[in-house]
Amino acid sequence: MGKIELTYAWSESRVRCLRECAWKYYLTYFCAWEGWLTSAPQEKRRAYTLKQMTNLPMWVGSIVHNIIEDVITTGRQTGKWKTLEQAQHDGVQALRKGWKQSTDKRWQGSPKKNINLAEHFYQEEVDKDRLGSFKQKVLVSLKAFYEMPLFKVLQSLKKDDWLTLEDFQKFQLNTGEEVAVKIDCGFRYNGKVYLLDWKTGRVSDSVIDQLTTYSMYAMKQGWAKKPEDIIIIPIYLAAYAELGERATPHLDVTIQHMKRQAGIIRSEYPLLTKAFENKDNPSYFVKTDNEHACTRCFFRDMCPGAKTEVQEGETPF
Numbered sequence: 001m002g003k004i005e006l007t008y009a010w011s012e013s014r015v016r017c018l019r020e021c022a023w024k025y026y027l028t029y030f031c032a033w034e035g036w037l038t039s040a041p042q043e044k045r046r047a048y049t050l051k052q053m054t055n056l057p058m059w060v061g062s063i064v065h066n067i068i069e070d071v072i073t074t075g076r077q078t079g080k081w082k083t084l085e086q087a088q089h090d091g092v093q094a095l096r097k098g099w100k101q102s103t104d105k106r107w108q109g110s111p112k113k114n115i116n117l118a119e120h121f122y123q124e125e126v127d128k129d130r131l132g133s134f135k136q137k138v139l140v141s142l143k144a145f146y147e148m149p150l151f152k153v154l155q156s157l158k159k160d161d162w163l164t165l166e167d168f169q170k171f172q173l174n175t176g177e178e179v180a181v182k183i184d185c186g187f188r189y190n191g192k193v194y195l196l197d198w199k200t201g202r203v204s205d206s207v208i209d210q211l212t213t214y215s216m217y218a219m220k221q222g223w224a225k226k227p228e229d230i231i232i233i234p235i236y237l238a239a240y241a242e243l244g245e246r247a248t249p250h251l252d253v254t255i256q257h258m259k260r261q262a263g264i265i266r267s268e269y270p271l272l273t274k275a276f277e278n279k280d281n282p283s284y285f286v287k288t289d290n291e292h293a294c295t296r297c298f299f300r301d302m303c304p305g306a307k308t309e310v311q312e313g314e315t316p317f
Protein backbone atom coordinates (compact mmCIF):
# COMPACT_ATOMS: atom_id res chain seq x y z
CA MET A 1 0.00 0.00 0.00
CA GLY A 2 1.32 3.48 -0.91
CA LYS A 3 1.83 6.30 1.56
CA ILE A 4 -1.46 7.82 2.77
CA GLU A 5 -1.63 11.54 2.02
CA LEU A 6 -2.68 14.01 4.70
CA THR A 7 -5.61 15.97 3.23
CA TYR A 8 -8.73 17.70 4.52
CA ALA A 9 -12.37 18.04 3.61
CA TRP A 10 -15.25 19.94 5.16
CA SER A 11 -17.42 18.08 7.64
CA GLU A 12 -19.60 19.41 10.41
CA SER A 13 -17.62 17.55 13.10
CA ARG A 14 -14.30 18.86 11.77
CA VAL A 15 -15.43 22.48 11.88
CA ARG A 16 -16.99 21.94 15.31
CA CYS A 17 -13.65 20.61 16.61
CA LEU A 18 -11.74 23.60 15.17
CA ARG A 19 -14.21 26.05 16.68
CA GLU A 20 -14.19 24.35 20.06
CA CYS A 21 -10.41 24.43 20.44
CA ALA A 22 -7.88 25.02 17.66
CA TRP A 23 -5.18 23.28 19.71
CA LYS A 24 -7.36 20.19 20.00
CA TYR A 25 -7.83 20.35 16.22
CA TYR A 26 -4.07 20.48 15.76
CA LEU A 27 -3.54 17.47 18.07
CA THR A 28 -6.33 15.48 16.38
CA TYR A 29 -5.62 16.11 12.72
CA PHE A 30 -1.94 17.05 12.47
CA CYS A 31 0.04 16.03 15.57
CA ALA A 32 -1.59 12.55 15.66
CA TRP A 33 -0.83 12.03 11.96
CA GLU A 34 1.57 9.05 11.51
CA GLY A 35 1.44 8.52 15.28
CA TRP A 36 0.71 4.89 14.41
CA LEU A 37 4.33 4.44 13.25
CA THR A 38 6.63 2.90 15.85
CA SER A 39 9.34 5.30 14.62
CA ALA A 40 7.13 8.36 15.30
CA PRO A 41 8.17 10.82 18.05
CA GLN A 42 6.55 10.21 21.44
CA GLU A 43 4.32 13.30 21.21
CA LYS A 44 2.80 12.07 17.95
CA ARG A 45 2.26 8.56 19.30
CA ARG A 46 0.58 9.99 22.41
CA ALA A 47 -1.69 12.23 20.35
CA TYR A 48 -2.61 9.26 18.13
CA THR A 49 -3.47 7.13 21.19
CA LEU A 50 -5.60 9.86 22.76
CA LYS A 51 -7.31 10.56 19.43
CA GLN A 52 -8.62 6.96 19.41
CA MET A 53 -10.13 7.40 22.88
CA THR A 54 -13.89 7.29 23.30
CA ASN A 55 -16.34 7.69 26.16
CA LEU A 56 -19.36 5.72 27.28
CA PRO A 57 -22.09 7.65 25.36
CA MET A 58 -20.04 7.72 22.12
CA TRP A 59 -19.05 4.07 22.47
CA VAL A 60 -22.63 2.91 23.04
CA GLY A 61 -23.65 4.83 19.89
CA SER A 62 -20.92 3.17 17.85
CA ILE A 63 -21.84 -0.30 19.14
CA VAL A 64 -25.45 0.22 18.00
CA HIS A 65 -24.22 1.51 14.60
CA ASN A 66 -21.88 -1.48 14.18
CA ILE A 67 -24.48 -4.08 15.12
CA ILE A 68 -27.07 -2.58 12.75
CA GLU A 69 -24.49 -2.45 9.97
CA ASP A 70 -23.66 -6.10 10.61
CA VAL A 71 -27.36 -7.12 10.64
CA ILE A 72 -27.93 -5.37 7.30
CA THR A 73 -24.70 -6.62 5.68
CA THR A 74 -25.37 -10.23 6.71
CA GLY A 75 -29.03 -9.98 5.64
CA ARG A 76 -28.09 -8.57 2.24
CA GLN A 77 -25.34 -11.11 1.61
CA THR A 78 -27.07 -14.27 2.79
CA GLY A 79 -30.79 -13.45 2.68
CA LYS A 80 -30.91 -14.55 6.34
CA TRP A 81 -31.57 -11.76 8.81
CA LYS A 82 -30.31 -12.11 12.34
CA THR A 83 -33.01 -12.19 14.99
CA LEU A 84 -33.38 -9.40 17.54
CA GLU A 85 -32.09 -11.80 20.21
CA GLN A 86 -28.93 -12.48 18.19
CA ALA A 87 -28.37 -8.77 17.59
CA GLN A 88 -28.87 -7.97 21.28
CA HIS A 89 -26.50 -10.79 22.23
CA ASP A 90 -23.88 -9.31 19.87
CA GLY A 91 -24.46 -5.88 21.42
CA VAL A 92 -23.91 -7.13 24.98
CA GLN A 93 -20.82 -9.08 23.86
CA ALA A 94 -19.41 -5.89 22.28
CA LEU A 95 -19.97 -4.08 25.59
CA ARG A 96 -18.21 -6.82 27.56
CA LYS A 97 -15.27 -7.14 25.14
CA GLY A 98 -14.73 -3.39 24.86
CA TRP A 99 -14.92 -2.95 28.64
CA LYS A 100 -12.22 -5.60 29.12
CA GLN A 101 -10.03 -4.06 26.41
CA SER A 102 -10.28 -0.76 28.23
CA THR A 103 -9.68 -2.03 31.78
CA ASP A 104 -6.83 -4.33 30.63
CA LYS A 105 -5.33 -1.38 28.71
CA ARG A 106 -5.00 -3.48 25.55
CA TRP A 107 -5.05 -0.22 23.60
CA GLN A 108 -1.46 0.38 24.76
CA GLY A 109 -0.30 -2.15 22.15
CA SER A 110 -2.89 -1.31 19.51
CA PRO A 111 -4.84 1.92 20.09
CA LYS A 112 -6.95 1.62 16.95
CA LYS A 113 -8.12 -1.94 17.57
CA ASN A 114 -9.00 -1.70 21.25
CA ILE A 115 -11.44 0.41 23.21
CA ASN A 116 -9.91 3.02 25.52
CA LEU A 117 -12.63 4.66 27.59
CA ALA A 118 -11.99 8.17 28.91
CA GLU A 119 -13.86 7.16 32.08
CA HIS A 120 -11.15 4.53 32.78
CA PHE A 121 -8.18 6.50 31.51
CA TYR A 122 -9.03 9.57 33.57
CA GLN A 123 -10.31 7.46 36.49
CA GLU A 124 -13.78 8.96 36.58
CA GLU A 125 -16.46 7.48 38.82
CA VAL A 126 -19.28 5.81 36.90
CA ASP A 127 -22.03 4.50 39.13
CA LYS A 128 -23.69 1.13 38.54
CA ASP A 129 -27.06 2.63 37.58
CA ARG A 130 -25.46 4.70 34.84
CA LEU A 131 -23.66 1.63 33.49
CA GLY A 132 -26.95 -0.27 33.51
CA SER A 133 -28.58 2.53 31.53
CA PHE A 134 -25.91 2.21 28.80
CA LYS A 135 -26.59 -1.52 28.43
CA GLN A 136 -30.31 -0.75 28.36
CA LYS A 137 -29.74 1.82 25.62
CA VAL A 138 -28.05 -0.80 23.40
CA LEU A 139 -30.90 -3.30 23.97
CA VAL A 140 -33.69 -0.74 23.51
CA SER A 141 -32.10 0.82 20.40
CA LEU A 142 -31.72 -2.56 18.70
CA LYS A 143 -35.29 -3.51 19.63
CA ALA A 144 -36.48 -0.25 18.05
CA PHE A 145 -34.56 -1.05 14.86
CA TYR A 146 -36.32 -4.40 14.54
CA GLU A 147 -39.77 -3.04 15.43
CA MET A 148 -39.93 -0.02 13.16
CA PRO A 149 -41.68 -0.45 9.78
CA LEU A 150 -38.45 0.55 8.00
CA PHE A 151 -36.87 -2.76 9.02
CA LYS A 152 -39.39 -4.63 6.85
CA VAL A 153 -38.59 -2.21 4.01
CA LEU A 154 -34.85 -2.97 4.35
CA GLN A 155 -35.55 -6.71 4.28
CA SER A 156 -37.59 -6.36 1.08
CA LEU A 157 -34.97 -4.45 -0.92
CA LYS A 158 -33.37 -5.98 -3.99
CA LYS A 159 -29.61 -5.88 -4.59
CA ASP A 160 -29.86 -2.91 -6.99
CA ASP A 161 -31.96 -0.85 -4.57
CA TRP A 162 -29.05 -0.42 -2.16
CA LEU A 163 -27.02 2.76 -2.56
CA THR A 164 -24.71 3.00 0.45
CA LEU A 165 -24.06 1.58 3.90
CA GLU A 166 -21.73 3.32 6.38
CA ASP A 167 -19.32 4.37 3.60
CA PHE A 168 -17.00 7.35 3.97
CA GLN A 169 -17.35 9.41 0.80
CA LYS A 170 -16.17 12.75 -0.54
CA PHE A 171 -17.63 15.11 -3.10
CA GLN A 172 -16.84 18.59 -4.39
CA LEU A 173 -19.02 21.67 -4.51
CA ASN A 174 -19.04 23.29 -7.96
CA THR A 175 -16.71 25.92 -6.48
CA GLY A 176 -14.16 23.20 -5.63
CA GLU A 177 -14.58 22.72 -1.86
CA GLU A 178 -14.11 19.09 -0.75
CA VAL A 179 -16.88 17.75 1.48
CA ALA A 180 -16.81 14.51 3.50
CA VAL A 181 -19.96 12.51 4.30
CA LYS A 182 -20.73 9.19 5.95
CA ILE A 183 -24.28 8.10 5.30
CA ASP A 184 -25.45 5.33 7.62
CA CYS A 185 -27.80 3.75 5.10
CA GLY A 186 -29.12 4.74 1.64
CA PHE A 187 -31.48 2.92 -0.71
CA ARG A 188 -34.20 3.34 -3.35
CA TYR A 189 -37.77 2.54 -2.45
CA ASN A 190 -41.02 3.35 -4.23
CA GLY A 191 -39.30 5.74 -6.64
CA LYS A 192 -37.61 7.77 -3.87
CA VAL A 193 -34.10 7.86 -2.44
CA TYR A 194 -34.05 7.20 1.32
CA LEU A 195 -31.10 8.31 3.42
CA LEU A 196 -31.13 7.10 7.03
CA ASP A 197 -29.11 8.33 9.97
CA TRP A 198 -29.13 6.23 13.17
CA LYS A 199 -29.19 8.32 16.32
CA THR A 200 -28.85 7.12 19.89
CA GLY A 201 -28.88 10.60 21.43
CA ARG A 202 -31.64 13.07 22.11
CA VAL A 203 -34.12 14.26 19.48
CA SER A 204 -32.77 17.45 17.89
CA ASP A 205 -34.18 19.94 15.40
CA SER A 206 -30.75 20.99 14.15
CA VAL A 207 -30.01 17.74 12.26
CA ILE A 208 -31.52 19.11 9.05
CA ASP A 209 -28.28 21.04 8.31
CA GLN A 210 -26.11 17.94 8.75
CA LEU A 211 -28.46 15.75 6.74
CA THR A 212 -28.85 18.29 3.93
CA THR A 213 -25.20 17.59 3.08
CA TYR A 214 -26.19 13.95 2.49
CA SER A 215 -28.82 14.98 -0.03
CA MET A 216 -26.23 17.16 -1.81
CA TYR A 217 -24.06 14.07 -2.12
CA ALA A 218 -27.05 12.04 -3.39
CA MET A 219 -27.68 14.64 -6.11
CA LYS A 220 -23.97 14.70 -7.08
CA GLN A 221 -24.02 10.91 -7.37
CA GLY A 222 -27.02 11.14 -9.67
CA TRP A 223 -29.13 9.03 -7.31
CA ALA A 224 -31.90 11.65 -7.55
CA LYS A 225 -32.68 14.28 -10.19
CA LYS A 226 -34.50 16.67 -7.86
CA PRO A 227 -34.47 17.27 -4.09
CA GLU A 228 -38.14 16.24 -3.79
CA ASP A 229 -37.12 12.69 -4.67
CA ILE A 230 -34.96 12.43 -1.54
CA ILE A 231 -36.32 11.52 1.87
CA ILE A 232 -34.00 11.90 4.83
CA ILE A 233 -34.83 10.19 8.09
CA PRO A 234 -32.94 10.73 11.35
CA ILE A 235 -33.86 7.63 13.35
CA TYR A 236 -33.94 8.27 17.08
CA LEU A 237 -33.61 4.66 18.14
CA ALA A 238 -33.53 5.19 21.90
CA ALA A 239 -36.67 7.36 21.77
CA TYR A 240 -38.69 5.04 19.51
CA ALA A 241 -40.45 3.16 22.34
CA GLU A 242 -41.77 6.46 23.69
CA LEU A 243 -42.36 8.46 20.48
CA GLY A 244 -43.21 5.74 17.95
CA GLU A 245 -43.27 7.08 14.38
CA ARG A 246 -42.38 10.58 15.63
CA ALA A 247 -38.89 9.17 16.35
CA THR A 248 -38.41 8.69 12.59
CA PRO A 249 -39.38 12.09 11.11
CA HIS A 250 -39.29 12.25 7.32
CA LEU A 251 -37.42 15.43 6.42
CA ASP A 252 -38.01 17.06 3.05
CA VAL A 253 -34.93 18.81 1.77
CA THR A 254 -35.47 21.69 -0.63
CA ILE A 255 -33.14 23.40 -3.06
CA GLN A 256 -33.14 26.37 -0.62
CA HIS A 257 -31.81 24.08 2.14
CA MET A 258 -29.05 22.92 -0.18
CA LYS A 259 -28.10 26.45 -1.27
CA ARG A 260 -27.97 27.55 2.35
CA GLN A 261 -25.83 24.57 3.32
CA ALA A 262 -23.47 25.14 0.37
CA GLY A 263 -23.13 28.75 1.55
CA ILE A 264 -22.24 27.59 5.07
CA ILE A 265 -19.63 25.16 3.72
CA ARG A 266 -18.09 27.86 1.48
CA SER A 267 -17.91 30.34 4.35
CA GLU A 268 -16.34 27.80 6.75
CA TYR A 269 -13.94 26.24 4.26
CA PRO A 270 -11.23 28.95 4.50
CA LEU A 271 -10.88 28.14 8.24
CA LEU A 272 -9.92 24.58 7.31
CA THR A 273 -7.66 25.71 4.46
CA LYS A 274 -5.78 28.12 6.73
CA ALA A 275 -5.43 25.45 9.41
CA PHE A 276 -4.06 23.00 6.83
CA GLU A 277 -1.56 25.55 5.53
CA ASN A 278 -0.31 25.90 9.12
CA LYS A 279 -0.18 22.19 9.92
CA ASP A 280 3.59 22.42 10.59
CA ASN A 281 3.26 25.57 12.66
CA PRO A 282 1.83 24.59 16.08
CA SER A 283 1.88 28.19 17.35
CA TYR A 284 -0.91 29.03 14.87
CA PHE A 285 -3.32 26.87 16.90
CA VAL A 286 -4.45 28.58 20.10
CA LYS A 287 -5.99 26.85 23.08
CA THR A 288 -9.62 27.52 23.82
CA ASP A 289 -10.63 29.98 26.55
CA ASN A 290 -13.55 27.70 27.38
CA GLU A 291 -12.46 25.69 30.43
CA HIS A 292 -15.64 23.65 30.21
CA ALA A 293 -14.45 22.21 26.86
CA CYS A 294 -11.32 20.88 28.61
CA THR A 295 -13.29 18.93 31.23
CA ARG A 296 -14.38 16.39 28.59
CA CYS A 297 -11.42 16.67 26.19
CA PHE A 298 -9.55 13.41 25.51
CA PHE A 299 -6.23 15.29 25.21
CA ARG A 300 -6.15 16.50 28.84
CA ASP A 301 -3.25 14.11 29.48
CA MET A 302 -0.93 16.01 27.13
CA CYS A 303 -2.37 19.50 27.43
CA PRO A 304 -2.37 21.71 30.54
CA GLY A 305 -5.78 23.10 29.50
CA ALA A 306 -7.43 26.31 28.42
CA LYS A 307 -5.79 29.71 28.29
CA THR A 308 -8.45 31.77 30.01
CA GLU A 309 -7.41 35.23 28.77
CA VAL A 310 -9.02 36.20 25.46
CA GLN A 311 -6.40 37.91 23.32
CA GLU A 312 -6.76 41.22 21.50
CA GLY A 313 -7.94 40.70 17.94
CA GLU A 314 -9.96 37.58 18.72
CA THR A 315 -13.08 39.74 19.21
CA PRO A 316 -13.76 43.40 18.21
CA PHE A 317 -13.40 44.54 21.85
Ligand code: SF4
Binds near residue numbers: 287303
Ligand atom coordinates in the same frame (compact mmCIF):
# COMPACT_ATOMS: atom_id res chain seq x y z
S1 SF4 B 1 -7.51 20.23 27.17
FE1 SF4 B 1 -8.61 22.12 26.60
S2 SF4 B 1 -7.05 23.48 25.70
FE2 SF4 B 1 -6.22 21.38 25.73
S3 SF4 B 1 -6.70 20.54 23.73
FE3 SF4 B 1 -8.34 19.94 25.10
S4 SF4 B 1 -9.90 21.54 24.87
FE4 SF4 B 1 -8.00 22.34 24.02
